[in-house]
Amino acid sequence: MTLGKGITVDSLIWIDGRLVDPHAFHVSALDRGFTLADGLFETMRIYGARVFRLDEHLGRLIDACRTMRIEAPDGLDAAVDGAVLAATRAGLNDARLRLTVTLGIGTAGLAPPPGSMPTVVVTIHQLAPRDDAAYEHGISASVATTRLNERSATTGVKTLAYTDMVLALAEARDAGMDDAILLDTQDHLAEATASNLFVVSAGTLLTPPLSCGVLPGITRSVVLECAHALGIPAKTGELVTNDLLQAEEAFLTNSVREIVPLVRVTESAIGSGRPGPTTRALMERYASLVRELAT
Amino acid sequence: MTLGKGITVDSLIWIDGRLVDPHAFHVSALDRGFTLADGLFETMRIYGARVFRLDEHLGRLIDACRTMRIEAPDGLDAAVDGAVLAATRAGLNDARLRLTVTLGIGTAGLAPPPGSMPTVVVTIHQLAPRDDAAYEHGISASVATTRLNERSATTGVKTLAYTDMVLALAEARDAGMDDAILLDTQDHLAEATASNLFVVSAGTLLTPPLSCGVLPGITRSVVLECAHALGIPAKTGELVTNDLLQAEEAFLTNSVREIVPLVRVTESAIGSGRPGPTTRALMERYASLVRELAT
Numbered sequence: 333m334t335l336g337k338g339i340t341v342d343s344l345i346w347i348d349g350r351l352v353d354p355h356a357f358h359v360s361a362l363d364r365g366f367t368l369a370d371g372l373f374e375t376m377r378i379y380g381a382r383v384f385r386l387d388e389h390l391g392r393l394i395d396a397c398r399t400m401r402i403e404a405p406d407g408l409d410a411a412v413d414g415a416v417l418a419a420t421r422a423g424l425n426d427a428r429l430r431l432t433v434t435l436g437i438g439t440a441g442l443a444p445p446p447g448s449m450p451t452v453v454v455t456i457h458q459l460a461p462r463d464d465a466a467y468e469h470g471i472s473a474s475v476a477t478t479r480l481n482e483r484s485a486t487t488g489v490k491t492l493a494y495t496d497m498v499l500a501l502a503e504a505r506d507a508g509m510d511d512a513i514l515l516d517t518q519d520h521l522a523e524a525t526a527s528n529l530f531v532v533s534a535g536t537l538l539t540p541p542l543s544c545g546v547l548p549g550i551t552r553s554v555v556l557e558c559a560h561a562l563g564i565p566a567k568t569g570e571l572v573t574n575d576l577l578q579a580e581e582a583f584l585t586n587s588v589r590e591i592v593p594l595v596r597v598t599e600s601a602i603g604s605g606r607p608g609p610t611t612r613a614l615m616e617r618y619a620s621l622v623r624e625l626a627t
Numbered sequence: 628m629t630l631g632k633g634i635t636v637d638s639l640i641w642i643d644g645r646l647v648d649p650h651a652f653h654v655s656a657l658d659r660g661f662t663l664a665d666g667l668f669e670t671m672r673i674y675g676a677r678v679f680r681l682d683e684h685l686g687r688l689i690d691a692c693r694t695m696r697i698e699a700p701d702g703l704d705a706a707v708d709g710a711v712l713a714a715t716r717a718g719l720n721d722a723r724l725r726l727t728v729t730l731g732i733g734t735a736g737l738a739p740p741p742g743s744m745p746t747v748v749v750t751i752h753q754l755a756p757r758d759d760a761a762y763e764h765g766i767s768a769s770v771a772t773t774r775l776n777e778r779s780a781t782t783g784v785k786t787l788a789y790t791d792m793v794l795a796l797a798e799a800r801d802a803g804m805d806d807a808i809l810l811d812t813q814d815h816l817a818e819a820t821a822s823n824l825f826v827v828s829a830g831t832l833l834t835p836p837l838s839c840g841v842l843p844g845i846t847r848s849v850v851l852e853c854a855h856a857l858g859i860p861a862k863t864g865e866l867v868t869n870d871l872l873q874a875e876e877a878f879l880t881n882s883v884r885e886i887v888p889l890v891r892v893t894e895s896a897i898g899s900g901r902p903g904p905t906t907r908a909l910m911e912r913y914a915s916l917v918r919e920l921a922t
């Protein structure tokens with residue numbers, strides 16, 4: 333992307349219907365998104381000039397606003413459209429889009445002020461060239477020491493409160509792993525730091541239910557649709573670590589990375605230690621949905 | 628506080644060694660404090676021109692930075708001093724001070740960028756006149772439906788991730804209660820939404836241990852010191868809801884509200900339903916420490 337004065341950037345920030353200087357300040361230090369994580373976000377994937385599953389992402393965000401008692405602002409779709417158009421014009425055509433909505437400016441304390449105006453920010457980052465090795469050979473994960481709290485009021489809601497996931501990923505990287513899988517407080521497998529988890533066991537595709545505190549991932553839903561279309565038996569079901577270790581295949585899903593084969597948990601290979609046939613079939617089906625989007 | 632152009636405000640924001648316009652923007656939308664709650668804060672009380680227990684607050688913040696892998700910036704004490712001086716000059720003499728430190732500007736994803744520069748913000752708000760009724764008659768609380776996760780990597784760390792506490796308080800207020808008490812996932816009493824909890828039972832002062840996921844409150848420590856000075860038996864100990872319902876007295880503590888008697892849990896009075904003698908003795912002792920600070 334080239335802006336005036338010969339500056340090239342790979343990202344843009346869209347606020348209040350216009351591009352803003354990415355190096356400026358955009359948010360009040362009193363914004364409750366900054367002070368208390370009192371906000372929500374969605375991360376979406378842009379292919380060409382199109383956002384994959386935009387309506388589902390906006391629907392989930394609006395549900396999340398209701399949970400967090402934030403009045404969902406009008407025109408979120410227009411904000412996304414405006415930002416995507418600007419990104420397309422700037423040549424950011426394979427990108428991640430983040431839509432953040434916060435309660436807006438607060439005062440002191442936890443109680444929100446009356447009549448706050450939500451803050452809406454869209455950021456778009458060009459994606460680095462795809463890491464083919466991750467998709468061809470799979471990635472590794474450790475099991476995080478931090479637990480996911482399935483009895484939190486914000487369970488399954490994509491709030492800004494990501495500290496546990498940030499730490500879990502950092503610890504996994506320290507251990508030489510690519511990602512971390514979190515267990516809930518009942519020792520059920522839940523999700524990875526920014527992805528849902530799937531395993532293939534006895535030919536059936538399984539993913540943890542929402543009762544284990546997982547985010548209701550848009551890609552998770554799409555993968556279940558893909559399985560249905562391919563005639564692969566698929567269901568939600570509680571899983572423990574041993575189920576993952578003994579699985580035939582496993583993979584992680586999110587909107588940006590799509591489907592990434594998970595082939596190793598710490599020292600143990602999953603299945604053959606290579607991406608399996610079910611994972612590959614789902615990756616191909618997902619890719620075909622992406623191709624359909626572009627046409 | 629009077630600024631130029633006849634504008635009177637009751638708060639100020641101090642960044643990079645100077646007062647900034649409170650109505651301006653101060654933070655990047657890419658700041659990880661805004662995007663991922665990747666930061667810490669401390670709330671302190673200013674009496675006159677002095678911050679109560681500043682060193683303890685700074686020590687806890689630096690410990691928290693270590694946990695969150697944020698390089699604690701130099702000169703946090705100077706930032707606080709500068710902001711307090713500005714507040715004093717502006718006539719904000721009974722105020723709450725919030726010191727926020729975030730990892731700084733990020734890119735996309737959960738992994739922090741190399742070489743980030745922490746963001747440091749000090750905000751000071753003049754306190755509203757003290758709500759004497761709360762201190763004379765006590766306050767009420769409900770037991771939150773959301774659970775505190777004592778097995779989180781950020782348990783006991785004052786990160787920006789306050790969504791659960793925001794919701795717990797909102798639900799309590801809906802139910803006509805002043806605050807909410809959270810249980811940990813093992814059904815132990817933990818803390819209120821922004822306060823530590825104490826009960827008096829059989830003449831002994833008890834507060835939940837850090838293993839129940841509570842914040843190691845500075846005021847909590849001061850209250851334990853006060854109890855020692857007054858010869859009141861005091862210890863940490865696991866408590867369940869019934870212990871609170873059957874307690875002789877209970878109170879909540881934090882740096883801003885100090886010690887607030889808790890006299891009712893939903894429909895049940897605690898003890899006599901009025902602030903008890905141990906609570907009053909500790910309140911008086913705490914007030915004497917505050918008076919000492921001013922001299």
